[in-house]
Amino acid sequence: MAAEARHRDAEQELRETMAGFRHDPLGFVHFAFPWGEPGTELANEKGPRQWQTEELEQISTHLTTGDIDGAIRIATASGHGIGKSALVAWIILWALATAALTKVVITANTGDQLRTKTWPEVAKWFKLLICRHWFILEATSIRAKGPQSRTWRCDAATWSETNTAAFAGLHNKGRRIVLLFDEASQIADKVWEVAEGALTDEDTEILWLVFGNPTENTGRFRECFSGGRFAHRWHPRQIDSREVPGTNKAEIDRWIKDYGEDHYCPVNFRIDSIG
Numbered sequence: 001m002a003a004e005a006r007h008r009d010a011e012q013e014l015r016e017t018m019a020g021f022r023h024d025p026l027g028f029v030h031f032a033f034p035w036g037e038p039g040t041e042l043a044n045e046k047g048p049r050q051w052q053t054e055e056l057e058q059i060s061t062h063l064t065t066g067d068i069d070g071a072i073r074i075a076t077a078s079g080h081g082i083g084k085s086a087l088v089a090w091i092i093l094w095a096l097a098t099a100a101l102t103k104v105v106i107t108a109n110t111g112d113q114l115r116t117k118t119w120p121e122v123a124k125w126f127k128l129l130i131c132r133h134w135f136i137l138e139a140t141s142i143r144a145k146g147p148q149s150r151t152w153r154c155d156a157a158t159w160s161e162t163n164t165a166a167f168a169g170l171h172n173k174g175r176r177i178v179l180l181f182d183e184a185s186q187i188a189d190k191v192w193e194v195a196e197g198a199l200t201d202e203d204t205e206i207l208w209l210v211f212g213n214p215t216e217n218t219g220r221f222r223e224c225f226s227g228g229r230f231a232h233r234w235h236p237r238q239i240d241s242r243e244v245p246g247t248n249k250a251e252i253d254r255w256i257k258d259y260g261e262d263h264y265c266p267v268n269f270r271i272d273s274i275g
Contacts (some may be wrong), residue, residue, distance in 0.1 A: 015133060018097050018212050021062040025094040026056035032097065032130045041128065051239050055217040058235065059091070059207065071199045075224035077213065084211050085121035085203035088180055091209065092122055094155050096142060097131050099205070102176040104154035105166060108214075109186035111158040115140075118182045119156050137248045154178075161190045170198040176205040184212035192220040193242035198274075 021028035026048070035047050048056065055076065062072040078084055088106070095102050106122075108114040119140065126137050135142050136149070143151035157166035170177055179195055182188050199206050212221050214233045222235040 016133060021094065021097075022098045023060055025059050026053060026090065028094045028098060029056060029090050032093065033125065034130075041124075048087075049083055049092075051082055055087060055237070056090070058237075061210075062235070063205070068092045071208045073208045073210075073224075073234045074237070075210045075221065075223075075234045076237045076239065077225065078211065079213055080241055085118060085182070086125065088118065088182060088209075088211065089125040089182065091178065091207075092142070093125060093129055095176060095207070096131070096135065096144075096152070096154060098175045101148060101152045101172070102178065103151070103170065103172045104178040104180070105157050105170060106154065106180040106182065107157050107166070107187065107191070108181070109183035113183055114156050114158060122154075122156075154200075159187070159191050161188045164191055164194040165189060167195040168198050170195065171201050172204060173201040174203050176207075177201070177273040178207045178209070181210040181212070181221075184210040185219060186212075187221070189220050189265050 018028070026064040030047055033042060035042050035045055037043060047053075057072070058074065062074075067148065076084070083092060091103050092106065095104050099219070106114075106118065111113065118166050122142070123137060124137070125178070126132055128140065137143055137147075141155040142154045151172075155166065159166065168177075170179060177199065195208070210221060210224065220230070223229045223231065223237045225231055225238075
């Protein structure tokens, strides 16, 4: 009985701690994963990279200032190898763990990207999560255990221009909705339009976060940035792989020689250079 009571007390303390990170995703990331612990995948890691830290702090600022008209919209353009998929995974797990009955939907440019790159990274961090026992990880979803599993969950959804149903039902009035686009530059405009129309619940915490390394000079992702038709709705950010620790600088130099610094290459995308 004493052991059971201690377990209940520990669980209650964990739930209260997680609730305290509701508007503090950076604090959650530092607390929820075993950074620096011997014998874990993170034994030699101290925490998020600087750009990831800044991104998580930006989310917190938007959540706490209360000056957002509608959804919080953050668009991040970047090169490869900077830790974008890890950040996406942290945001999903933070959203689910810190607010009950949260709904999260994530999609990517292709089903293959979602299945073989994005979701495996989510699964990796889920297995390191301190409160993973609250949830069930499946092939295309994470759901809360128990009767709330239908309304407290994350779904990895594929899309087509003729089937946008997964994005038309994003209603969760009075609670939290998180929508993430990975490799967003190649997600069809129709999907963006349907998702935008669904994010209309009043008194609801709504985050729409899009990430990509654009290869096109048109489309909704490009229009999130300076000069774009929807730039006034978004908080844009551009990350240069050359400035991120841990990226392969030798390979980056080869890409620049092959593609040229002022044109698209896998390392660096300057929104204003595409044309």
